[in-house]
Structure formats: structure tokens, C-alpha cells
Amino acid sequence: MARLAARSRRPPLLGLLTAVPLLAAVALLAIVALPAAALGQPADPLPSWREGAVKRALVDFVGRVTREGGPDFVPLAERVAVFDNDGTLWTEQPVYVQAAFALDRIRALAPEHPEWTHTQPFRGVIEGDGHAVAAAGEKGVVQILAATHAGMTTDAFGQLVGDWLQTARHPRFDRPYDTLVYQPMLELLGHLRASGFKTFIVSGGGAEFMRVFAERAYGIPPEQAVGSSGATRFEAKAGGMPALVKEPTIEFVDDGPGKPSGINRFIGRRPILAFGNSDGDLQMLEWTAGGAGPRFLGLVQHTDAEREYAYDRQSRVGRLDRALDEAAGRGWSIVDMSRDWAVIFPPVPGGER
Known part of the structure; x- marks a missing residue:
């Protein structure tokens, strides 16, 4: 027992x-x-970027310039990052988003202008004749912009753009244009801001057009959106509210060599990081690279026809030819969209509008 x-x-x-x-x-x-x-381990700041040379270079660069006491430390005031918009932060095919807005406005206004049915480039827009619109050249572009952007107050224009973004859909993705932003770039913008950077858009698109959605789409406030601009006229009518009226005159083109001028004019500091996607961004990248100290230069190359689009040297929209060669020769970072991005677009917030 x-x-x-x-x-x-x-x-x-x-x-x-x-x-x-x-x-x-x-x-x-x-x-x-x-x-x-x-x-106590840092979370991945760029989860939609696949592991590779570009992601490592970005994380390393931000780490070096924010490490106090390190040889590459950059003071807060000098941490300026600039980004092109079309094709760099959101999709630009098959036409620039602002061009899609202008074409839709021509069609909406056509009943008030019967003369347009006999006048190019308006007839081409109404009939969907892209060759006729293209044949009108720069003069035709100015005519379209004057008809759709001028003669109204800046507040009225902003309301028009906001209303259009609420209803317009991308012809391929059937989503609102301002949801076709690149998730990896949203993460990069957020990582930079969390690291003390001030982030700017520097785009050939219209400044007043971008300022309608920049803060909502990218977290970039309107005063940090630098773009092309038209002339405005101040009006203070008796008994009415003062207003700025948009005129049919292009005042400043923020593209190509205009981008460094725009940075100097509206930002006042040479950036230490710049991202673009086309030959129109080359001078901005060169200007950024020309400063002293650590620099990061990046180009987005559109290589993903399945999830977005594939285009570069021969494209009429977002042509990337000379800048691609310069980037390769100078050791700048080239983002291969199909290889480097695990995700392209974020899900539509709150469901479809």
C-alpha cells in the first residue's frame, strides 16, 4: 500500500x-x-515595398540623416523632400488627371457653346477625336485650359474640382481618381514626416487643381503643393466678398527647368530628397543632387502592365527616356514598379464613393 x-x-x-x-x-x-x-524592434516603415536595393537605400538614407552625432546628420530645418505628382504619387495614364477634368468640363459646357461643334480643338473633344485634339498642339491646350479654368473665382474652381473628383471614375480601374494613389509612396511620405522631413509636391500640374485633394490624398497641405499657375485678378466689389478671379493667362510652368525655379521661388531650400518619374523631373533631380551632403534621388519606372501600366521611353504621357539614362549613369535609385512594389493602390477608404 x-x-x-x-x-x-x-x-x-x-x-x-x-x-x-x-x-x-x-x-x-x-x-x-x-x-x-x-x-523594442522598429516596425517596417515601408511594408508595401519589397525587400531590395531601393528599399534598403531609402531606409538607410533616412536613418543616416536623422542620426544625431552621425557624419550625415541633417538638421530638421533642412530635411526637405520633393515629389512629382503625376506618375510619381498617383496614376497618370491614359491621360493626366487634370486633362481628364478639362475634357469632361468641355463636354459639360458644350451645350452653352454651339460654336464649339465647328471649332478645334473643342470639336475634337466633343467627338472624342484624340488626333484632332493632339493636332491643335500647345495652342489647343491653352484654349482648353482657358475655357475650363478661367473666368471664375479660385473658390469656384476649387469647388468644381472637388465635385468632379466625387463623381469621375478612371476608365480602366473604375475608381475615383484620388484613390489611385500609390500605397508605397504614401508609406514613404509618412515615414519621412515621422522622421522630421517636410514633404512637398513639385509638379507640372496646376497648383490650384492639386491643392483640392493633396492634403486628403497625401497628407500634404495646400501650401506645400507647388505647381504650374495661371494669372489671377483681385476683385473687391461693393457689398460683396473680395475674390481672386482666374484669368486665361499661364503665369508659371512648373515643369522641366521650371521645377528648380519653382523650388527656389516657393520653398526656398534645396531639397535633400527628390522623386520623379519622367524627363520633366530631370532638372529637379539634378538640382537636388547638386547640393552638399547626403542626397537621395529616385525615379519611378512604370513596368507593371498587369497592376497599373508599363511605359517609359516612347510614351506621350510621362515619357522617361533621358532621365532614365541619367539615373543609371549617376547611380540614382530606379524603382521598378513590378519588382519593388508588393502593392500598387490602397483599398478604397470606406468603400466606393
């Missing part, structure tokens, strides 16, 4: 001893399951 009692007391002790490794394993699994931040 004594031996039997002794044996009956052993299993609980043996069970406890054998449970110790099991408890340790459970504890280890719990630790592994903890988020990296809880273990």
Missing part, C-alpha cells in the same frame, strides 16, 4: 516536471507573436 501510495504521488510531480518545457514553449511562442515594437 505504501509503495502504491508513493507511486500515486509521483505522476503529479512528473507531470509538473514535464510541463515545464511546455510552458517555456508557450511563453516563447507568445514572445514571437508579440509585435516588433513591443520588443
